[in-house]
Amino acid sequence: MTEGLRERKKRETRIALSWAAVRLVVERGYGNVKLEDIAAEAGVSLRTFRNYFTSKAEAIAARQVDRGYTVNAALRERPADEPLWEAVRAAVNAGFELGVEGGGQQLPDDKWLAGVRLMVTEPALQGAMAGAQAAVTEELVAVVAERTGASGIYPRLVAEVIGAAQLAATHEWLRADPPRPMFDLFHEVLDRITAGLPEPS
Template sequence: MGTEDGERVGLRERKKQETRIALSWAAIRLAVERGLENVRVEDIAAEVGVSPRTFNNYFSSKGEAIAARHLDRARWIAAELRAQPASKPLWEAITDAALARFALGQEGDGKHTPDQQWVAGLRLMLAEPALQGEFFKAGAIAEAELAAAVAERTGTDVTHDLYPRLVAGAVGAAIAVVMEQWMRADPPVPIMALLSDALRQLAAGLPVP
């Protein structure tokens, strides 16, 4: 493939990713504004200026579209872990990967989407029974990807060894606890501080306080 063809493919993939992100944010925004039951796939598609058929090319339901932002954040941590130097100790690499992705998320989706939209979507997923299944399904997919990254880094087998899946499950649980505490904190607490503390405690083996 020539350089020009590669650029065209790269541009096409970037446009697809932008459309996917836009549909997910639209689903969150409309569900928060109107209530989940009052939002149709047609409404989400119209908000982004695409057809319902295009929506269905990306997501099988409005719940999946809402959960996509959570899934993408979690997947990015696995990708970031793979990018960490091989010489860096595992838990240091995991912590740096998680903090890097959450720090990026503070600026929204790259188009200045305020993080409050993600917070609102997260509240919606945790409170709405119809969305909780999508939230947990997204978490399971993300944990599997993180486990694969941990296995690569530690020379373990994701199918036969407990270790990579235990690590991924612990990290997923830590992130979930941090997000719930962050949303309920009064006065507000910086999410980066909570996440750093949670992963530090995991790395230390969760010693009794």
């Protein structure tokens, strides 16, 4: 279904507000950013901000939510005869195109990385991110069940493994020295999963 102009504008505003929240919090620190600051950065009113989000944490977590739902939608659209983990890899690429500046293929700037490290220690944001991941995972369980025809524990296991893969890649991205692109890290994780997680030689 083709996206209408109104829906596209709403989506673009949501993305602009979320990225504004991320940028400002990374640059200034979580406690030094007000909702009014985020709205002004995105070029909208505070009322418009409140039409989309209830808090800074929710606005920041929206990047994870949107990326996750993009992956789910892309997985649903992959060819039916494509092996599951090949389809997952292609779907993840679609999520990176949406969810990470530079498609996740650029090396993180040291100052930006330091700000993100500080940002993710904020308890309110941790709660919002956990809630966001749970909602995305529930949808992904349904997508995997539809794609494979499986029931029982398998769709849940696949969805939780994908979530764990994202978490592992993110943790490594935050601590890697020298820094590594998120895109490479996530694909390394997928490589290890599809190989059966053999012990490193």
